[in-house]
Amino acid sequence: MEKEKFDIFTQYVKKAFETVSLELTETEFNNADSEFKISDTSLIVIIGITGKNKGRILFETSLITAKKISEIMNMEPLENDNDLYLYMGEFANIVSGRATTYINNHFRGSEIRLTPPAIFAGDNLDITTPNIQSQGICYYNDIGNVRINIGFEGV
Amino acid sequence: MNMSKAFVSSCNEVMSMFNLTPKLTSESVDKTLCSAQEVNVLLGLANGVNGNILICLSKETALKIVSSMMGGMQVTEFDEMTKSALGEFTNMLSGTCLRYLDSGTTIDLSPPSIAIGDNMFIMISRVPSQRLEISIDSESSINISYCIE
Numbered sequence: 001m002e003k004e005k006f007d008i009f010t011q012y013v014k015k016a017f018e019t020v021s022l023e024l025t026e027t028e029f030n031n032a033d034s035e036f037k038i039s040d041t042s043l044i045v046i047i048g049i050t051g052k053n054k055g056r057i058l059f060e061t062s063l064i065t066a067k068k069i070s071e072i073m074n075m076e077p078l079e080n081d082n083d084l085y086l087y088m089g090e091f092a093n094i095v096s097g098r099a100t101t102y103i104n105n106h107f108r109g110s111e112i113r114l115t116p117p118a119i120f121a122g123d124n125l126d127i128t129t130p131n132i133q134s135q136g137i138c139y140y141n142d143i144g145n146v147r148i149n150i151g152f153e154g155v
Numbered sequence: 156m157n158m159s160k161a162f163v164s165s166c167n168e169v170m171s172m173f174n175l176t177p178k179l180t181s182e183s184v185d186k187t188l189c190s191a192q193e194v195n196v197l198l199g200l201a202n203g204v205n206g207n208i209l210i211c212l213s214k215e216t217a218l219k220i221v222s223s224m225m226g227g228m229q230v231t232e233f234d235e236m237t238k239s240a241l242g243e244f245t246n247m248l249s250g251t252c253l254r255y256l257d258s259g260t261t262i263d264l265s266p267p268s269i270a271i272g273d274n275m276f277i278m279i280s281r282v283p284s285q286r287l288e289i290s291i292d293s294e295s296s297i298n299i300s301y302c303i304e
Binding site for chain 2: 044046047048049050051054055056058081082085086089113114115116118119120121122123124125126127128129130131132153
């Protein structure tokens with residue numbers, strides 16, 4: 001993927017996250033100047049990217065923040081653990097879907113496609129996607145911190 | 156060919172290149188949310204088919220497979236090179252599976268992501284996924300879970 005396209009995609013992910021998080025949580029997340037570690041116990045959503053450019057988008061929050069976001073989306077306490085995973089997967093899916101629509105409209109014929117979200121939760125999580133170049137973005141507000149990492153092959 | 160059979164054929168083809176002898180030992184249905192193993196490799200499917208593939212194994216089994224890929228040279232560290240080789244291995248398994256599947260449509264694979272951690276739980280689909288346990292010798296096995304939306 002060309003560097004310019006990668007940078008534009010990253011900007012679209014930021015725009016999509018800021019819009020969607022405001023719509024779903026009714027609070028603004030602030031963009032941090034540098035990347036920071038989220039928590040020892042975290043929840044990570046991975047959405048694969050296929051088509052002309054291959055990569056993945058990763059969303060990470062602490063388990064506590066994930067629960068807060070999910071309960072705001074659910075408008076009441078969650079009934080079980082499954083719901084936490086489903087809500088966070090859906091949140092990441094909406095953000096990624098919107099960013100993909102922006103980029104596919106910007107670069108006609110771009111044909112970037114998304115795979116369904118996979119959700120991981122646990123202690124000391126470490127995710128490695130070999131052979132990609134990635135860019136991290138961090139957000140914070142009263143609800144908690146969110147880290148987004150966007151990676152593509154061949155940047 | 157269905158996906159389970161395609162994976163078994165793929166394991167036979169790919170693993171035999173590295174002198175491993177795979178054997179399907181069990182097939183089951185996983186709950187949507189399940190506990191993970193030490194090493195978990197995720198590959199997404201898009202375009203003709205949407206879904207996820209998750210390949211789970213112990214670090215010891217991962218090192219055994221990567222050592223076989225290196226022509227028998229013992230690999231003892233689970234480092235970046237090992238992860239890269241493991242990613243390539245899972246890419247080969249999944250890509251060959253899709254060739255056997257012969258679905259008549261183009262199916263794209265996303266790059267493999269390798270997840271390690273403690274007390275890990277994973278959800279790869281909103282619906283239960285199919286799980287295959289493939290032994291590679293008397294002591295080691297890998298689990299392949301897949302879901303198609």
